Amino acid sequence: MSAATSIEDRITVSCPPSDEETAKLVERIHQIGPVLREQAVIADRNRVLPQETIDALDFADVWRVSTLKRYGGYEGGASMLLEVARTVAYYDPAAAWCVVISNGSVMLINRFSDEVLDEVFVNGPIKAASIFAQPQGTATPDGDGWRISGKWPFASNSSQSDWALGILFIKENESVESQQVGFVLMRRNEFEVQDTWFTIGMRGSGSNTMVAEDLWVPKNRVITFEQLMGNGPEQDPHATFGRRLTPHLTMSTSIQSPSLGAAYAALDYTTDLSRKRAITYTHYKKQVDSGAFVQNLGAASIKIDAARSLLERAAAEIDAVASGSAPMPLERRARHRAGIGHAGHELVDAVNDLCWLHGTAAFAENSLLGRMWRDINTGTRHASITAPMGYELHGNGMTGTDYISTKL
Missing domain, CATH: 2.40.110.10 (Butyryl-CoA Dehydrogenase, subunit A, domain 2)
Known part of the structure; x- marks a missing residue:
């Protein structure tokens, strides 16, 4: 869809897309999943996404999640981006990272003037x-x-x-x-x-x-x-939904989603192979015959689910607040920052546990589990989502002490 060229054409929306729209996006991502997973190995080797991956993501329509509706986008919020990126990451965490960064960057660009946006989106959504x-x-x-x-x-x-x-x-x-x-x-x-x-x-x-x-x-x-990055647009009752999203918290929430999707991929990989792999130096012919294995697999799964709950909680409140014109209080933002960081710790712990359960084969150069371990341990260290800073921000809000950062 071409860009709006007049004030009358500048559509304004008050709320995020429906769950049905998100579900359709997720369904298309699963359709391209085999291509993403195959190309992920090449992306990892070459340190950049292959054109095949980019083309597949174009087909799935994931690049325009944050583009304003007036320019042909979904004008999606934190929840849509979290779910979309989590699903992409199940097949390729690095591709999901690019999807998050592209849409998050568009979310920031949305705060420029209408004149600039008409230029940027003259041909529709961008990367x-x-x-x-x-x-x-x-x-x-x-x-x-x-x-x-x-x-x-x-x-x-x-x-x-x-x-x-x-x-x-x-x-x-x-x-x-x-x-x-x-x-x-x-x-x-x-x-x-x-x-x-x-x-x-x-x-x-x-x-x-x-x-x-x-x-x-x-x-x-x-x-x-x-x-x-300020909260001026968040207080404007006439601003469209995509401009009222709180920028830093939305980015922090969605940046954790590639590691979330990778953790679910690691869990399924370990679970599927447990019915075929023995446990070395034991009498267990299959890993699933071990009660200890089964118990710890269940524990790892719940850690991943707990991380997902924390991220979904943050995304839901971000979208709810952006549907109105009262900015989220700092103490709530700080609490979510702690939850986002804690989610990262849970994901790292879970994938470490899965590697213990799977065995040394996890660290073979061509192991999917090993690549997920590397991606999760790298992604969760992003400066905006590290747990120690998030915990301290939350503590600042709890105690009334000065916040250690103004980027909330």
Whole structure:
């Protein structure tokens, strides 16, 4: 669908898509599941998603979850993205990571002006990338625009993105005091992608480094941190649902979903093979003959379910709040941040338990379980979802002490 070109065409919605729409997306993902799983091995080896994976995800329609309805998207919230990414991750966690980052980046872009959005989505939904952690660039005034220089590492999905966001310092003048944090929105042909992503997990995410040198962009493609990440749109009763989503908490919740889907894949893999594998140095001809094995398999399953419940709780409240115009209180955000981090710990513990149960074969180079172990242990370490910081944020809310971060 082509983009809206007039104010009258700019559809505004007040709530997330229906469960039925999400279910249809999930069904299409399962249809492409065999392709995703086959190509996941290639993605892991080459450290970037193969074109076959991207084409399959195009077919499944997962890239437009966060695109506003006025531009042909679902205008989905946290729950839709969580469920979609969890399902993709069952077949390929790195592909799911790219789906999350692309849609999360679109969610951030949605906070730019209507004029910018009409340009970005002129041909409909896009693929996107973003870095919103530490400022790693500068925007300096230059005529009717800005001169941009910056280097943004760990930019997942950058290779196949159409547009990307980079966090930087806005330098209105030479005074250090006048600098403020902001974001630049760049077309794919305006930045270079340097091949720097060498890891043991989430390798297929292609989280390389974006670089812009002496790039000129128009004035409206740089906005402040407060405009992009603040709660102004969350209080606007006239804003469309996709703009009222609280950005950081939505990203944190959905970024944990690839590890959730990977954990379910690891669980099913271990369970299926337990009917065929013996337990070395014992009389057990099949792992399922061992009561200890069966008990610990059940325990691992419940850890994964517990993680899912915490993430679904956060996603449901995010969507409910975005359906109104009263921002979520900080103490609730902090509580969810702790729950998201705790979910990661549960997922890591569960996949570790599964590797103990399955045996040394889990760490064969071609083992699906081993790849899930690597992806989960890498993905859950993302800075926005680490448990220690989440626990402390929650403790801040409980005790009334100063929050250790303003990114809630």
